[in-house]
Amino acid sequence: MTGSEFIAGVFPYITIGLFLLGTGWRFVRWLSLPAHVKWTLYPVPEGIAGQLRYMIKEIFTFETLYRFNRRLWIGTFSLHMAMGGFVLFLILYLAHWSPAFPVRASLWLLLISLIYIIWLRMNDRNLRALSTFEEYFNLAFLAVVAAASLIASAPHGLFSPRAYIIGLLTFRPDGVQLTGDQLLAVFLGGLFLIYLPWSKMVHYVSKYFTYHMINWQKH
Amino acid sequence: MSEIKDETRGADPKYAFRSEAPLPREERVARLLKTLEGILKAGIYDLPLEMYLNTCAKCNNCAEQCQVYQATGDVRDLPAWRSNLLRRVYRKHFTPSGKLFGRLVGAKEVTEEDIDAMVDGFYRCTMCRRCAVNCPLAVDNALITRIGRVILGDLGFAPKNMTGSVKTQLLDGGNTSAIPKAAFIDTLDFLEEELQDEAGVPIPIPRDVEGAEFLFAAPVSDYIMEADTLIGIAKTFHAAKASWTIGTENFDAINYGLFYSDEKLEKILNRLLAEARRLKCKTLVIGECGHATKAGLLFQKVYGRSEYQDIKIKSILEVSHRFLKEGRLRLDPAKNPDLVTYHDPCNLGRGAGLYEEPRELLRAAVMNYIEMTPTRGMNYCCGGGGGLVIAEDLHTWRMEVGGLKKVEQLRATKAKIVVAPCANCKKQLRELIQFHKLDMELAGLHDVLGKALVFEKNP
Ligand code: SF4
Ligand code: SF4
Numbered sequence A: 001m002t003g004s005e006f007i008a009g010v011f012p013y014i015t016i017g018l019f020l021l022g023t024g025w026r027f028v029r030w031l032s033l034p035a036h037v038k039w040t041l042y043p044v045p046e047g048i049a050g051q052l053r054y055m056i057k058e059i060f061t062f063e064t065l066y067r068f069n070r071r072l073w074i075g076t077f078s079l080h081m082a083m084g085g086f087v088l089f090l091i092l093y094l095a096h097w098s099p100a101f102p103v104r105a106s107l108w109l110l111l112i113s114l115i116y117i118i119w120l121r122m123n124d125r126n127l128r129a130l131s132t133f134e135e136y137f138n139l140a141f142l143a144v145v146a147a148a149s150l151i152a153s154a155p156h157g158l159f160s161p162r163a164y165i166i167g168l169l170t171f172r173p174d175g176v177q178l179t180g181d182q183l184l185a186v187f188l189g190g191l192f193l194i195y196l197p198w199s200k201m202v203h204y205v206s207k208y209f210t211y212h213m214i215n216w217q218k219h
Numbered sequence B: 001m002s003e004i005k006d007e008t009r010g011a012d013p014k015y016a017f018r019s020e021a022p023l024p025r026e027e028r029v030a031r032l033l034k035t036l037e038g039i040l041k042a043g044i045y046d047l048p049l050e051m052y053l054n055t056c057a058k059c060n061n062c063a064e065q066c067q068v069y070q071a072t073g074d075v076r077d078l079p080a081w082r083s084n085l086l087r088r089v090y091r092k093h094f095t096p097s098g099k100l101f102g103r104l105v106g107a108k109e110v111t112e113e114d115i116d117a118m119v120d121g122f123y124r125c126t127m128c129r130r131c132a133v134n135c136p137l138a139v140d141n142a143l144i145t146r147i148g149r150v151i152l153g154d155l156g157f158a159p160k161n162m163t164g165s166v167k168t169q170l171l172d173g174g175n176t177s178a179i180p181k182a183a184f185i186d187t188l189d190f191l192e193e194e195l196q197d198e199a200g201v202p203i204p205i206p207r208d209v210e211g212a213e214f215l216f217a218a219p220v221s222d223y224i225m226e227a228d229t230l231i232g233i234a235k236t237f238h239a240a241k242a243s244w245t246i247g248t249e250n251f252d253a254i255n256y257g258l259f260y261s262d263e264k265l266e267k268i269l270n271r272l273l274a275e276a277r278r279l280k281c282k283t284l285v286i287g288e289c290g291h292a293t294k295a296g297l298l299f300q301k302v303y304g305r306s307e308y309q310d311i312k313i314k315s316i317l318e319v320s321h322r323f324l325k326e327g328r329l330r331l332d333p334a335k336n337p338d339l340v341t342y343h344d345p346c347n348l349g350r351g352a353g354l355y356e357e358p359r360e361l362l363r364a365a366v367m368n369y370i371e372m373t374p375t376r377g378m379n380y381c382c383g384g385g386g387g388l389v390i391a392e393d394l395h396t397w398r399m400e401v402g403g404l405k406k407v408e409q410l411r412a413t414k415a416k417i418v419v420a421p422c423a424n425c426k427k428q429l430r431e432l433i434q435f436h437k438l439d440m441e442l443a444g445l446h447d448v449l450g451k452a453l454v455f456e457k458n459p
Helices: A003-009 A011-032 A047-061 A063-068 A070-094 A101-123 A125-130 A133-153 A161-169 A180-198 A200-215 B002-007 B025-042 B046-054 B067-072 B079-094 B096-105 B112-122 B141-154 B160-169 B181-199 B227-239 B262-278 B290-303 B316-325 B356-365 B392-402 B404-413 B423-435 B445-452
Strands: B214-217 B244-246 B283-286 B312-315 B339-342 B368-370 B417-419 B441-443
Touching: A003 A011, A003 A180, A011 A180, A011 A200, A011 B046, A047 A063, A047 A200, A063 A070, A070 A101, A070 A161, A101 A125, A101 A133, A125 B079, A133 A180, A133 A200, A133 B096, A180 A200, A200 B046, B025 B079, B025 B112, B025 B141, B046 B079, B046 B141, B067 B392, B067 B404, B079 B096, B079 B112, B079 B141, B112 B141, B160 B262, B181 B227, B214 B227, B214 B262, B227 B316, B227 B445, B262 B283, B262 B290, B283 B290, B283 B316, B290 B312, B290 B423, B312 B316, B316 B356, B316 B445, B339 B356, B339 B404, B356 B368, B356 B445, B392 B404, B392 B423, B404 B423, B417 B445, B423 B441, B441 B445
Parallel strands: B214 B244, B214 B283, B283 B312, B339 B368, B339 B417, B417 B441
Antiparallel strands: none
């Protein structure tokens, strides 16, 4: 097996496996930690319905940031919506229900949002005071992944990214035809996924705990 | 390297408050790490602490909600910046990534200067938890402040008045105001006379009644500062025909351990629970006091002795509210004609969810009521929370920084009376009203309730 065959045909599985493992480990670890002192924050939204409503609203509007830090909200909201859009349009694209254009538009939005946030962190006095290397690194890492994906998904001769991804999904990987830039995108994207659960960006798991298991736990 | 460092080692800066006995400068770093390790190992705060130390997004949403930052605009008052003083130490010493990558992942070795910054910072946060309400990740900087304070307490840093009071309280039969038992009983007699004069009927303040349903404990300072609150509470119990008592062996609900020491918190809480057990009372009722209520409600499970777990702890607000709902209180709001507003003590509101109980009581007891803006979950701290009101050294800071937002908020209501059912808030608000010359008075909830209670003259 050549290096490029490995990256195209094996690495994506390792990536997904490590991502799921890392995320699962975080989840189980936090689930195993008791919350002896109930650090409830009142008012607690009424009932499961109220909590769901709060969560859904927060996830789809980022209302907390919207209210208190509008400048960052613009960047963060579009960043997360771009990620959601990317996944959604990718699925539609794979199913032949959508052209490739919205997928690439999502990547552009992602990249622009990231550049904006990096700029904001460097130029807003308070955000600059709070930001460490880690914040910039995470943002830049994702920006590089987005840029690499944009380059890789630009029309390339005859090869279709769709065929490649479908091949992966059906466990018949066929990556021989991937070009160098595409291999790079797969590699960087994979690294990011492996890193994600161990980074501070693990809030896609942590929020469940901080809201449901701490803030909303009644005495 | 280390010798050069030793030679140039700085002296203590001028701290904002005096502490009784800080450790020598060179011993602090090692002790801090040991204490933090102990806290992490003890596992009392497991989940929240690990979440908060690991997941801040540095979005700075908290600053826009913090009354301290709002007043100063100072970078060191950014809640996330302050929390990071502890977070980066935790990451450096207690996480694999921090040990491995250090500053690259925001980890940092702790220095004596960092500890100075903590002494300064953790006593500029009132632990009001307002900033947690709209944190996208639901991180609570107040818990980090609290853990920071517990660590500093172990290093000998805590306001002198606070540690001094606790020492007095933990003496045999002691209390934070050092009131001897005989003087305390005299005070109760005096209050009974006042009650008779005011209500026109004899209203007893029962003492050491074995088997009473409620053991009532107020912050002892109320017996010096807040007689009207106590009178109102006695009236309320009497009107509701409740079985209640005060314990003369231990009558002080104050628990400053909440502000700087888990060890002290545990001792003080168990002493109070022991008094409830001695008198065979099923329920311990904490008077108008936010921090004492929270210390009881949150920490009984973890720090209360196993034999005291069956004792219920309640705030007087819940108890009086239940009396109201059961139709046991006859109230005449005409006795309170002035415009009244309500201040949510952070420990009773965000900390214990007591938002509607006091409001329903007030609405039944006053003619004119107005809400503050913002209110309930987003109400501003009085600016003296987290025990800062006890530190006399911090008085100017409390008036000019901590309470600034509160003053604006109070002024906007145009109310004549601000009601605050918390001993610490009362002291701070009274001082704010005086300092900022507000045309307003401070009252306890039961002061107002007591005034409105109607008693039959001829039983
Ligand atoms: S709002 Fe929450 S996540 Fe954002 S900086 Fe403050 S504590 Fe951190
Ligand atoms: S707990 Fe209160 S005082 Fe402390 S940082 Fe948060 S809002 Fe500010």
